[in-house]
Amino acid sequence: MTDYFDALETREPQVREAALLTALPMQVAHAKLASSAFAEILKDVDPASVTSRAALAQLPVTRKHELLELQLASRGRGASVFGGFSAAGFGAQMPRVFASPGPIYEPEGTARDYWRMARAIHAAGFRAGELIHNSFSYHFVPAGSMMETGAHALGCTVFPGGTGQTEQQVQAMADLKPAGYIGTPSFLKIILEKAAEMGVALPSVTKAMFGGEAFPPSLRDWFAARGVTGYQCYATADLGLIAYETTAREGLVMDEGVLLEIVRPGTGDPVAPGEVGEVVVTTLNPTYPLIRFGTGDLSAILPGPCPSGRTNSRIKGWMGRADQTTKIRGMFVHPGQVDQIVKRFPEVARARLVVTGEMANDSMTLKVESACSGPDNLAAKLTDAIREVTKLRGQVEVVLPGSLPNDGKVIEDARSYQ
Secondary structure (H helix, E strand, C coil): CCCCCCHHHHCCHHHHHHHHHHHHHHHHHHHHHHCHHHHHHCCCCCHHHCCCHHHHCCCCCEEHHHHHHHHHHHHHCCCCCCCCCCCCCCECCECEEEEECCCEEEEECCCCCCCCCHHHHHHCCCCCCCEEEECCCCCCCCHHHHHHHHHHHHCCEEEECCCCCHHHHHHHHHHHCCCEEEECHHHHHHHHHHHHHHCCCCCCCCEEEECCCCCCHHHHHHHHCCCCEEEEEEEECCCEEEEEECCCCCCEEECCCEEEEEECCCCCCECCCCCCEEEEEEECCCCCCCCCEEEEEEECEECCCCCCCCCCCEECCCCCECCCCEEECCEEECHHHHHHHHCCCCCCCEEEEEEEEECCEEEEEEEEECCCCCCCCHHHHHHHHHHHHHCCCCEEEEECCCCCCCCCCCEEECCECC
């Protein structure tokens, strides 16, 4: 494949990294100046010093639940509905406002392709001059607008199908003959099944870009058997596009407008290359300048370049949720508490708290990777630390480095719920 959205996709990796790190201190400075929330979060940070990945990793992570809490607190005082995170106010700078569950309110700025979705739509095979049937929701959440503005930036026409009304969706596709579909995979499956039931052929729908749901190989094959080639993207209402699938189908290539980190859940500490952890993103968006925003999603960096010829790094895709807070014997235990315990012992490389038994009669074991198992009485010291940090008793099992699964889990709930 040689047809790329723009030259940015095939830059030398070191050129891309230099450009991102040049823009980073300016974005940090802008966030401190234009966003009252980040003025407080980054009050002790000198933006001019944030010129490397290592320096970025020293900044606080703001997670989605914290953004919601700050928004709610701000609204409770009669202040900004955005909790001080938006750098723009109502009016010409903000054509639309959207809401995600919580509710979390998100601004939409005026930049062309504000959510940066055109790149993903192009990678899914859409081209200028085509009609796209957009079945993402157009109310409350930004998904419909995210895809529509991206399609317009690509030079496409959009039919705003939205959700529901399956028979009308089939009729519109039959009449308008769109080149393809954008929406959730499950809804296109429903539309195609309804079309078959109605005896209506939809031969023009040969490509699709999916989001919002898992897109397993089995479903990909189901569409392929019906003449539809589908690709997926990874985006959020806060950040816009994060990564997208290509014809290589080997992970998702990162968007050109984000700095992405994978950190250990409950912390801001980057994990080793290839290790599963939480996706943390810094955007270069001036309207909503999110610095180290914790998505709560798990993924991992894939080694090597994408076979499609794009040179940006890749992630495996969505691998679960990072928020593993678990109630044990009436007490909540957080991944951050496990990290707090581990950081007291430099000889511990990784840890995993495993909860077993039955609800109300459970037990927990902290499994730690360490090459030092006996002489310094590590297990006993860890047992005391568990009690001190969590206020619960737990056992300790020391295992060899590399023994724990690479799945991003810091707390594993293995209890029986029957």
